[in-house]
Amino acid sequence: MTTTTNTSRRHFVIGSSAIAAGLAIGFDLPMMSSANAAMGTGITAMDPLTNPEIGIWVVVKPNDDVIVRIVRSEMGQGTITGLAQMVAEELQCNWNKVSYEYPSPSENLKRNKAWGSYSTGGSRGIRTSEQYVRKGGAAARMMLVQAAANQWNVPVAECIAKDSVITHTPSGRKTTFGKVSVAASQLEVPKDVPLKDPKDWQLIGKSVNRIDGMADKVTGKQVYAIDLKFPGMLNATIKESPVFGGKVKSFDAAKAQSMKGVKKVVQVGDTAVAVIADTFWQAKTALDQVNIVWDSGSNVNVSSETIKKMLEDGLNANDTFVHNTNGDVKAALASASKTVEATYFYPYLNHATLEPQTATAKWTPDSCEAWVPTQDGEASLAAVIAASGLPAEKCNAYKVNLGGGFGRRGAFQDYTTQAVNIAKQMPGTHVKLIWTREEDMTQGRYHPVMMCKMTAAIDDKKNVTGINMRLSGQSILSAVRPAVVAANKGKDPVVFQGLEASGEHGITYSFPNLTVDHAMRNTHVPPGFWRGVNVNQNAIFIETFMDELAETTGMDSVEFRRKHMEKYPRAIAVLNAVADGIGWTKPAAPGVFRGVAQMRSFGSYVAAACELSVTNGTDVEIHRIVAATDPGYAVNPAQIARQVSGSFLYGLSALFEEEITIDKGAVVQKNFDTFNSIRLYQMPKVETIIIQGGGKDWGGVGEPTIAVAAPAVLNAIYRATGKRLRTVPLKNSGMKLV
Structure with a gap:
């Protein structure tokens, strides 16, 4: 397909919005x-x-x-x-x-x-x-x-x-x-x-x-964006309103302006103040001396407690978006011999990339260039064009190696926009903007907060006759791509990853009656695409509940899953692979307990089985995890194994340690001392099994497997302690990984 080049500023910014939405783009091979x-x-x-x-x-x-x-x-x-x-x-x-x-x-x-x-x-x-x-x-x-x-x-x-x-x-x-x-x-x-x-x-x-x-x-020779150097380059750092939606009311920069190396103290838009100096440390030290008065607005009254109360109300609300339904769940529940119910909570999470947000820009009245660690070069260029005030043909954005992304540096180009706006204050000079760790933690685009209520109907023959799954929480697309939500009549389809009736995120269980719906409850905290996105919590909800239902019906948890997965042979294959790999049918060592989970997401079928022990009722040691992934085709098996291990580290960190909480409208966690990740000594041995299911569809690798580590571990912890843990992170329940 041939397209006509239109390099107007408006055309390119709109076009790049479509790119960020993941739409197909035609191109000429010649x-x-x-x-x-x-x-x-x-x-x-x-x-x-x-x-x-x-x-x-x-x-x-x-x-x-x-x-x-x-x-x-x-x-x-x-x-x-x-x-x-x-x-x-x-x-x-x-x-x-x-x-x-x-x-x-x-x-x-x-x-x-x-x-x-x-x-x-x-x-x-x-x-x-x-x-x-x-x-x-x-x-x-x-x-x-x-x-x-x-x-x-x-x-x-x-x-x-x-x-x-x-x-x-x-x-x-x-x-x-x-x-x-x-x-x-x-x-x-x-x-x-x-x-x-x-x-x-x-x-x-x-x-x-x-x-x-x-x-x-x-x-350490690799040059990342934070390492870039240009002749005569200046450095900048920035502080934005700690309360999302807040603005700068006033600021006093007299003391900062007189400090060594400081070139300028500038307001950036309505929401932030930045210092430009010879070095980053000079800029940071001076910014600490700027007296900023914020207009926080009404969001200052929001807290984690008020957010959770709103989500709890959503669990019983009538204003929901139904996404996957078959049969009559209400009738199944009404006629059930027994019902099983469980309520879950999953918190906000930050991306916490090792390299904080950064970008370098150079602006003149005739051109604008930016060097950006980006997951989407065209989105970065669109941000440069929009912020520079120049036509597209006079702008460029160069991709520099990223010190971590996880979804933070794709659709969200706030740091790129800031870099250009700051560089406009120093025409003709390269200015490198570096966020402090505190700024990075408190100005994120967070994994959405979510609650879930699972309800199942069981008949007198111990058959599961129906499941109702109610999600209550934030929509990413409402904030990031509202046009997609509008096209779906107010529904956010991304919320249902892993729970859809079919497709790359299709559920791999069959029940005679099923309803999955979402009570959308948005807050002022900006949501974002966090590695694995919504499949992370959805896997915990559905896979730990499957274990509960297996126990209630008197079945082995692997056999229970197989019974309801007959239509999904590739899903059964990865489940069987981890069950065999962990030795599911053989007795575990004394004091060692096992758990299992499986999921389909991003076009891949994945499963995990783990062995762990718990001492003192709180200290969890994961001895090993067996992982199976079927992405259709394996391009580089060694790299797939590394991705599986890395994703498990990410998923287990979220399970045990990580959460973002809100107080007086602002993020509480400011650095890694309060937003922790697991350490190398806590990381279990990971054994990766790669299955190539083939077919016309290719699946992902970096995000699907992250979801199954947490529910597999939770299911094993239940067997070890008799406790069903349904609130993440586990540190809030007194559990720790040793």
């Missing part, structure tokens, strides 16, 4: 004519004459080095390596000569959005781009082979490519990619691009080494 775009950090430019583009995805140097263009963001999850593997698989190049670069979103705009979506979130980095990046590699191979065939004046069908070498099979003549790259770059990109059958993959599915500088990360 490259556009201009290729002299600044890549990576924007400091160096590619020369298409000495380093020819073979299509838009591949650059081949004369020495056979291959540069793969990648627009998704690397946050440690391995997306860059996985995408490069897929391009290289179809390209048939030498993997040891592959590197990567980031095309800037401005260049993407110039090329009619040829590279597609820049957004990296929702476990979509690989699965929603695998088709077109593989086609990019295959098209480049076809062009290189065609160029060689043209030089030899032989039929292209007689030539093959392997390890960056093209061979004419009848004669044995050979040439390299580098030697024909210039000629290949002049050819038309083929329109019919067949892809390899998965059974013929040589590189996809292999645990190849990562290409994103792991050695530099380990040694």
